Amino acid sequence: MAYRHRDRLSFAAVVAGSACVVLVVGVLYAVLRAPAVPRPHGLITVVEEIKREIAPAAAALPPAERDDARVPAAAEPPPANGPPPQRLASVPPPTADIGATAPAAATPAPEASTVAIKSDVSPPRNAANRAGAPPLGNAPGAQRGLVILQIGDSHTAADYFTGELRRKLQARYGDGGVGYIDAGKPTVGVRSGTMRITASAGWTYRAIQRSESVGEFWLSGFNAVATKAGEVLTFASDNPVPFDEIEIEALRQPNGGGIDISLDGMVKSSADLNGKSTQPVVLRLKPDGTPSDRVRTLEIRTRGEGAVNIASIGIYQKQSGVSFNNVGYPGATIDLINKFDANLMADDLRRLDPQIVVLAFGTNEASKPNLNAAAYERNYEKVIGRITAALPNARIILIGPPDGAERPWHCSGKGPADAPCHPAPPEGASSAAEPPDCEWHTIAHLELVRDIERRIAERHGFVYWNWASIQPGQCASHQWVAASLMTPDHVHFTPAGYVKGANQFLDQALIPTIEKLAVRPNIAANN
DSSP states (O other): OHHHHHHHHHHHHHHHHHHHHHHHHHHHHHHHHSOOOOOOOOEEEEEEEOSOOOOOOOOOOOTTTOOOOOOOOTTOOOOSSSSOOOOOOOOOOSSOOSSOSSOOOOOOOOOOOSSOEEEEOOOOTTHHHHTTSOOTTOSTTOOOOEEEEEEESHHHHTOSHHHHHHHHHHHHHOBOOOEEEESSOOSTTOOOSSSEEEEOTTOEEEEGGGOSOGGGOOTTOEEEEEOSTTOEEEEEEEEEEEESEEEEEEEEBTTBOEEEEEETTEEEEEEEOBOSSOEEEEEEEEESSSSOEEEEEEEEEEESSSBEEEEEEEEEOTTSSEEEEEEEOTTOOTTHHHHSOHHHHHHHHHHHOOSEEEEEOOHHHHTOTTOOHHHHHHHHHHHHHHHHHHOTTOEEEEEEOOOOEEOOGGGTTOSOTTOOEEOOOOTTSOOOOOOGGGOEEEOTTHHHHHHHHHHHHHHHTOEEEEGGGGSOSTTHHHHHHHTTSBOTTSSSBOHHHHHHHHHHHIIIIIHHHHHTOSSOOSOOOOO
16 A cells, blocks of 8 residues: 555656646747847946036027028918918828827836936047047947938928838938937927927927027927926837937026936936036946846936926937937928027037038028028028037038928918919019919929029038929929829828938939948948
């Protein structure tokens, strides 16, 4: 009997052991089969202070010299007397933003950061350029990818044109990171094609186009502002994005609040934005112990009471690949760039340190009834001077405005979208009669604006690309609306139209410029 009992125990032990082995093997198999989810490593956070306090607002320029369009208030009525308001190309394409439209619900505050913040003052990244030395990335052993910055109006802000360029270049030369992104969802027409951006309900937005406190604005031109704890800005991607540096542009100010910064759900850093005076700061996060890392979600959450101003985030992979950064302002003209604080703008440009800068303005200028051509040329030259002073080695490309059409201001919402179109009269000709019955007419001064921009490009040896050159002549926008390449407003393109323009610009202007760079960036064709 004892032997039988022992045999039964031995058999049970064998069965139990086999089951454990099967379970362990199954777990190992499941773990090995599961896709790896990269988690950000530890981060070192540096706070870079821009050593200047906010100066009082500068006196406004005379109207004849001021050419920056403003963001119109909602349902703004036309003046009772006087000329009609100028038309602003600020209506975005109807396609939904890649980001969610509903605000994200606030969630409980995370635990305190385990990474200390150390304060440091970093020199401008392009200091070597200003001293006449080779640009960054040319030093022995240094590596850097290709950085492109496009600044423009709503055509740039929508990130359809620039998004297609980014996609094509990164597929060809490698992924240089997400790049520079506006904080939150500041206004209709500003979107990101790189990440889904959501903001909780407590965020409001301030725009340099409506403010004279220019020293509070970084290059994004918008500030996301929150005053309560628990407000959240989230930047998310379906796929992990590479980075070797993350920058957050903010303001330190009296009675300022604080923020926690989380990567993939883990609080990695915190920042106190309370200060004795209003001062722009850059929060810079770098991987600790590894050259680069990857992240899917970045979250900024306010903590405590006090105002928090966030202007932008930048997720950069600066050692290789292509970073294509779009900075756009719906309704803007070129002179909005002259409104920025010169020191802050220069600091932004030097930190981005692009080898190529693309300027894409002209639609809003061309719709001014009394465009001052000489003032426009002076204002454009001032912008060129700002950029070349900060980036003396950058190549610059000017994009002339595409064709567009408009109707008399009182026709808003009236008449069919397919009403007849009339070409603009020759520049300098006597003003033609207003088209009857709310019909379309080509935006008046497009050719004048293109001529000015072409002349500026020739004067400096820049590349000039005429967007309208790929369109079929007079009233081309009317034909492209019928072909579903432009939206019914006859100013903006559909996503398909922006893709068509981007592909032509890439082949005709951008790739030839990249191939002529004196110093080859750290990129390698994937094809």
